Amino acid sequence: MWPLRYACRLLKPICILCCLLLMLSLLTDHKIRWDPTYILRYSWLDYDDADAGPEKVCNCSAILQGDGEAVDQAKLLAITKDFRKRVQIPDEYYISATKDCWEFKSSKKYLTFPLSKEEEDFPLAYSIVVHHKVQNFERLLRAIYAPQNLYCVHVDNKSEPSVLSAISAISSCFPNVFMVSEAVTVVYAGWSRVQADLNCMADLYNADTKWKYFINLCGQDFPLKTNLEIVRALRSLKGGNSLESEKLPEEKRWRVEKSHQVVDGHIQAIGKKKEPPPFNLPILSGNAYIVVNRGYIRSLLEDEKIKALIEWAKDTYSPDEVIWATIQRVPGVPGSTWPNSKYDMTDINAIARLVKWEWHEGSLGSMAAVYPKCHGNHVRAICVYGAGDLQWLLAQHHLFANKFDVDMDPFAIYCLERYLRKKALLAGNQG
Structure with a gap:
């Protein structure tokens, strides 16, 4: 059977509008402008809180803009044993x-x-x-x-x-x-x-x-x-x-x-x-x-x-x-x-892959560093990205980045996948 939210969206127009209104607050994500045609076409494919797990407590819009308080909150949750257990899917x-x-x-x-x-x-x-x-x-x-x-x-x-x-x-x-x-x-x-x-x-x-x-x-x-x-x-x-x-x-x-x-x-x-x-x-x-x-x-x-x-x-x-x-x-x-x-x-x-190697990292303004310090953890000298890395990552020309790990920082993937989905759907509406 379909989940209730899909039946609601397809069978009850009034309910659709209510659901979409709840999504408007998400449309201010990093570098994405709201397009009114978005509501009319692909919005049902966007991710919303009904699809989310425990990660929805974070403020992805603020994280993607490099807000220090939002990043610190996500980092604190990511190292909390109970929270990490709740985001794991067997x-x-x-x-x-x-x-x-x-x-x-x-x-x-x-x-x-x-x-x-x-x-x-x-x-x-x-x-x-x-x-x-x-x-x-x-x-x-x-x-x-x-x-x-x-x-x-x-x-x-x-x-x-x-x-x-x-x-x-x-x-x-x-x-x-x-x-x-x-x-x-x-x-x-x-x-x-x-x-x-x-x-x-x-x-x-x-x-x-x-x-x-x-x-x-x-x-x-x-x-x-x-x-x-x-x-x-x-x-x-x-x-x-x-x-x-x-x-x-x-x-x-x-x-x-x-x-x-x-x-x-x-x-x-x-x-x-x-x-x-x-x-x-x-x-x-x-x-x-x-x-x-x-x-x-x-x-x-x-x-x-x-x-x-x-x-x-x-x-x-x-x-x-x-x-x-x-x-x-x-x-x-x-x-x-x-x-x-x-x-x-x-x-x-x-453009193939962006990897942060520990020995190439450095502080802002460093003449020797290739990129800023990792906001996550290092595994075999490679940065496993944290939420604080996202603003920098999205400013690069690479198609992919490595490494991400839900077990270490679930917010990095959570915010990135929502940003990309919204961007894809908005471009589809304009096409």
Whole structure:
């Protein structure tokens, strides 16, 4: 059965108006102006307090504007044990809720139709590599979901059975979301991290939908842009790719000069020197996350030179931090750039992913810092964003950011997903 709020909205116009009036106070969110046509079309897809959990006590509008008092209140709640427990959703919930896919999609307000012709004509392909935190994954999927796009989901073979069951159940509710045809056991800094994406790339490339661009994600990523904004950013690339690709630092050369293998679930050197890369290809440095066109993926799967490079890289350390960056500089790869150092691109200049590394943070006005200090916590020197990071994040040009974690700061995702949904619906009304 439909939830009462949906029956109310569809069957009783007076009740609809009452519900919408309650939403007007939310229309002052960061940089969004109210449009009267919003009430007439997509407002039923907006998030409101009826959809929210305990996070609704925060003032997202103030947080997005950088209000210190609102940020401090959210930060205090985020570290409260009782509050953190209340926002957690067990894996079993998703297994049960998705038994009725129609109700699940309706109650979660998935966008099941394109919001614009522009988006419909520019389908995207996503690879999402996950190993835990189902709630994070579901909210990420909901934030980027559009029916014209394709989504390949890779769940690590060593994940808990409940994680695999829940994510499989969620994916089964959508015709354009599917589990990868061949999952692997992912080892940190090993080749398997690359293989997980390669397997999804192959599945996506062989699908019927002729998507335009590929974006790879992990379960703790979250978008900073709406689907329409992502489409427009990719159109502006004019067929180019956007990913970190720069000279390999001397202190990291050992990663590609010595052979490594997985021993007891960990990657380690085996005391053997590697042969030089095939075709004398210069090895570049980058990261695991990329925004690339369909031709780039075709090269990975079909080009003999690229396939030789892939074979060579399989026993390197952290190959995801060299393989995509190196392929991006191979002449002839669609969307690539020349290997000359003048074409080097940092992660700050690329639009693929925004990550705050602890050693690059600094106080306001610091000449050495790359970005302001993290308002959340650090995990392996990476900032897990807090609500106080949102104002800065939304001012950047990147399409996605990493990391977000509902268990550490639920308000960062809560406010961001509401901001993006409202922005998407307002743009849809104006289209």
